[in-house]
Amino acid sequence: MTEWVLKGITSGIKTTHYPDKPETASGISPGLPDTTELNKVDTSVTQICPTGAINSYGYELRVDRNKCIHCFKCKYGIQRPVNWDKGYEWASVVKEAELGRSFEQSLHIRFVDAGACGACISELEQLNKPYYNMHRLGFFMTPSPREADILLVAGPVTDHMKAPLLKAYEAMPEPKRVIAIGACALSGGIFGPSFISGKGVNEVIPVDIAIPGCPPPPLAIIHGLLLAVRHKEPAKGKVRQ
Amino acid sequence: MNQNDRKTSAKLNNIIISRWGKLVSVSEDAKSLTTSIECDISVLQDIAQWLFIELKYSFATMIVEEHPEVWNLRYIFYGDRDMGLIQVIIYLNKSQTTIPSIAPYVYAADWYEREAEDLFGFNFEGHPRLGDFVLHEEWQDGINPMRKNFDAFSPYTHRVVNPDWTPVRVVQSPGAFMMPVGPIYSDFAESAHFLLETVGEDVIRTIPRLFYKYRGVEKIAEGNTAEHAILLSERFSGTSAFAHSMALCHAIETISDIKVPERARYLRIIFAELERLRQHVNAITAICNSTGFSVAASQAGILEEELLRVSCHVTGHRYLFGLNTYGGLTIDVTEEAIKTILENVENIIKQLNRLERMLYRSNSFLDRLEGVGILPVHQAISYGVVGPVARASGINRDLRKALPYGGYENLEFIVPVEYDGDGYARLRVLFEEARQSANIIHNAANILPAGSTLSLNRKILSGSALSWVEAPRGAAFHWVDIGEDTRINRYRLTTPSFNNWNGFHRAAEKFAFQDFPIIMATFDLSTAESDR
Secondary structure, eight states: OHHHHHHHHHHOOOOOOTTTSOOOOTTSOOOEEOOSSOOOSOTTHHHHOTTSOEEEETTEEEEOGGGOOOOOTTTSSSSSOOOEEOOOOOOEEOTTOOOTTSOSSOEEEEEEESSOOSHHHHHHHHHTSTTTOGGGGTEEEOSOGGGOSEEEEESOOBHHHHHHHHHHHHHSOSSOEEEEESHHHHHOTTTOSSSSBOSOGGGTSOOOEEEOSSSOOHHHHHHHHHHHTTSSOOOSSOOOO | OOHHHHHHHHHHHHHHHHHHGGGEEEEEETTTTEEEEEEOGGGHHHHHHIIIIISOOEEEEEEEEEOSSEEEEEEEEEOSTTTOEEEEEEEEETTOOEEEOOTTTOGGGHHHHHHHHHHHOOEEETOSOOSSSSSOTTSOTTOOTTSTTSOSSSOOOOOOOOTTOOOOOOOOSTTOEEEEEOSSOTTTOOSOEEEEEESSSBEEEEEEEOOTTOOOHHHHHTTSBHHHHHHHHHHSSGGGHHHHHHHHHHHHHHHHTOOOOHHHHHHHHHHHHHHHHHHHHHHHHHHHHHTTOHHHHHHHHHHHHHHHHHHHHHHSOTTOTTOEETTEESOOOOHHHHHHHHHHHHHHHHHHHHHHHHHHTOHHHHTTTTTSSOOOHHHHHHTTOOHHHHHHTTOOOOHHHHSOOTTGGGSOOOOOOOSSOSHHHHHHHHHHHHHHHHHHHHHHHHTOOOSOSBOSOOOOOOEEEEEEEEETTEEEEEEEEEOTTSBEEEEEEEOHHHHHHHHHHHHHTTSBGGGHHHHHHHHTOOHHHHHO
8 A cells, every 4th residue: 555655645746726826737728719809800700600609790709608619610721710718717607696605615516417428527527636626625526416505517408307407406405506517508509409408507497607618628617616606706708698 | 352251241142042032132342341131021030130149240230211201220230350241221111110129139239129119119029128218208108209200409398207107126025125326426427317126235136227318419410411410429428529520420431432631540540549548547547436546546537637638739629529520630730749649648658557557456446346247248248238348258349450440450459358357357458458549549650641631522422321430438330321412311329338338237236236336437338428
């Protein structure tokens, strides 16, 4: 067993300094299209975008981050590609939601998979691993919704998961908050609406915080959780729900 | 095809003709190693049994196609390199929906028939158990969403579920009880429901109830463009996105006769192996985690995150989304990026080797894997499990060797096989395959030619084709039929997790409750992939 202790020590500290310092390592985020700074882009990209995340308002292009599925069609293989912002502080408070001061310290989180593809779940698993280690920020996973403050939901909410999701939400004590992660949970993504999936979590239970991305990188999820405890500000730029 | 192969298939033809005479007609396509047997419905069971039991073919998939006048059913079997691929095709009148079930003889087809019963409304005569599979109890009887007259994009109103509904119990014994687990359980588990039947400590019977995450990918792809279908193939199972989108691209390229540039072919192999390496490290992490060995899980988790970061650094996406397109790849990578991949992979394999050595010396860890969750070879064959799970039970079948595709025929690698069939054997296979993937990345990078990564000819033609790929979790088969309007008529997705879930319960039975999560972790199952 001493071998393992040694191995642990020699691995050193891998954990990110976020949120104290911004994380600058390469490969932590795929980025999101960003049209705030330049308007030189061809408006025809609105036709390329498969989920309608890029819309034109007059001469201006706007990005609905909640709909972007990272298909890179506006970035690769076109004449004038859209600029992609490599940040990760994407989470926002949904317009109607009042976060209040209920949570300011530690959070207990219950995750519900409502039809996620596995990538969102894989990114969530990373939060428990050394690189992100969310325990240091006071965030813990709990197996029961009865002990949870936060319900994290991924996936477009398939018809078969509607009832279990609703039951989990109802089992949670007040006060409670819902965080929807990923394009599917926010807008149905590429799967919904259809005969079997909806337009996201908001159709079933009220969402308080939205974390866009397909999948949202671990730091974006941490940003969303920090938003719930009011340690961080929401993402800049106009985000519509 | 060499001389030897031709002899085998000629022999096969002779046997088929002598046995079934006028009831069958056989045709061959040497290019795709495919033998098609069009047969009468009365001899379907015989032929399936002959292929599966006598000739030891594996059951690949069953494809149902609805045409205006007829039903077209294809049963696909595959074998080792000299055996090739066999399609058994039957045509039925539209009014005929009763078909003899092949499941009693080809048990691997059991779930495929249950799926077709729910989604198309067929009645498989002689099938031991139909119903309550893809469509749960809130679906009315007689509604079959995969039929052409069912609208994919208007919401369907379900019936109210009977609150007294209970699942079928199998174990009848004093003191027997059924323990339901799921669909929401554990920390980050995917949604799936298990009915564990027990009389005390040991699990006697495991009945998985899946399809909580059924998103109808096959249905919503219909009527859409090929590009849209590629987006779906990437996103229905994010952890094996590259493998599945590569399979779909291969099918579209076969139909449209698009020649993929050599550089793109080898880059695809590099990315596919990078994905396999990452997914295997993920599975190793999950195994360490399931035994409560958090130091090892953390160490493996570090390697997984490093692989994710390399993927993102080189391609722009941590899960390799948005790369595959028909005709090649959307991006090219620089010499420097290839070097980054090689350096990182080499470093990660070094650390993985060290982790492996340390794990094999940790008795408390091995005690929880050795002899636990045994899937004997005869069960692995009859349930048709694939991928690392099958190879840990002594089945030496890997599509990269059996039906080489996309350039794998030019690369040297070993397919590791273990014979114990327990959790430990599966862990050993994962480690060895991770090393082999690193070797393939290295070899493919060495012979990576210069040139473009996207074909100039990208015109989509109409037609249909089957393609296959050895995804991280095992064999995947994609069937695409593209119409005259270049829209998808039918997209059939067969995933490794679907097969492995079918065999999983046999490994979980007769073991204690606390072994259940460990056995599940060693199977590396994905419900996203099986539910589609």
